[in-house]
Amino acid sequence: TQLLKQSxxxxxxxxxxxxxxxxxxSSVFSSLQWYRQEPGEGPVLLVTVVTGGEVKKLKRLTFxxxxxxxxxxxxxxxxxxGDTGLYLCAGFLIGGSYIPTFGxxxxxxxxx
Amino acid sequence: DAGITQSPRHxxxxxxxxxxxxxxxxENHRYMYWYRxxxxxxxxxxxxxxxxxxxxxxxxxxxxxVSRSKTEDFLLTLESATSSQTSVYFCAISGTGRSMNxxxxxxxxxxxxxx
Numbered sequence: 037t038q039l040l041k042q043s044x045x046x047x048x049x050x051x052x053x054x055x056x057x058x059x060x061x062s063s064v065f066s067s068l069q070w071y072r073q074e075p076g077e078g079p080v081l082l083v084t085v086v087t088g089g090e091v092k093k094l095k096r097l098t099f100x101x102x103x104x105x106x107x108x109x110x111x112x113x114x115x116x117x118g119d120t121g122l123y124l125c126a127g128f129l130i131g132g133s134y135i136p137t138f139g140x141x142x143x144x145x146x147x148x
Numbered sequence: 149d150a151g152i153t154q155s156p157r158h159x160x161x162x163x164x165x166x167x168x169x170x171x172x173x174x175e176n177h178r179y180m181y182w183y184r185x186x187x188x189x190x191x192x193x194x195x196x197x198x199x200x201x202x203x204x205x206x207x208x209x210x211x212x213x214v215s216r217s218k219t220e221d222f223l224l225t226l227e228s229a230t231s232s233q234t235s236v237y238f239c240a241i242s243g244t245g246r247s248m249n250x251x252x253x254x255x256x257x258x259x260x261x262x263x
Contacts, residue, residue: 045188067250078238078254079191124190128250134179134198134243135206136252140190 039063040127040139048145053115057142059125060107066128068108069136070099073122082110115146151175154239154255161262167226169258171239173219178243180222181206181252182214184235191238197222229262236260 043058067086071079085101092099098111126136151174183191193206195214213225239255
């Protein structure tokens with residue numbers, strides 16, 4: 037059973053386009069994280085969202101945590117080729133678990 | 149750079165042989181994890197450790213064992229490698245200080261091929 041479902045699984049777009057990827061669950065999380073992974077490397081943390089309804093911005097990236105803390109989205113404005121990579125969400129279940137559970141990821145390719 | 153090193157980076161081994169992967173950290177993080185990453189499956193937790201000699205199973209622990217005799221080292225052992233264990237293995241660390249920082253820092257991965 038997949039605790040965190042990410043969609044879409046694959047995304048291929050042109051430079052300059054906008055996109056949104058989603059991370060959904062039926063479980064409630066104390067916090068959610070987004071990581072980006074480039075080929076041949078380990079994932080690197082982009083952001084942690086903690087409060088329901090929270091919105092965080094990181095340059096052209098906007099992250100939102102759902103009001104009920106069951107889902108999150110990542111929106112990229114005017115995508116660049118450097119945004120290419122695998123985007124992973126990770127959640128921490130209510131109850132104090134410090135063990136992150138990862139979704140399967142969204143593979144993004146941005147073409148010049 | 150979070151000071152986490154995996155070794156070896158690449159390994160080819162034969163079915164039925166034992167294999168040990170090493171994760172070494174210089175950051176004194178409390179938690180250490182082993183994940184495997186396969187196409188279409190994302191990162192799946194194999195085992196984790198929450199302190200020296202304190203370990204627990206993840207969702208895909210069958211066929212794997214771990215040991216943590218020092219804060220800085222976390223070893224993953226495949227007792228008898230099988231082709232289904234061909235994968236990229238990532239070590240990660242997290243949690244330092246009294247306030248639990250949940251950011252996970254990952255190593256560069258070990259590509260293991262079992263033939």
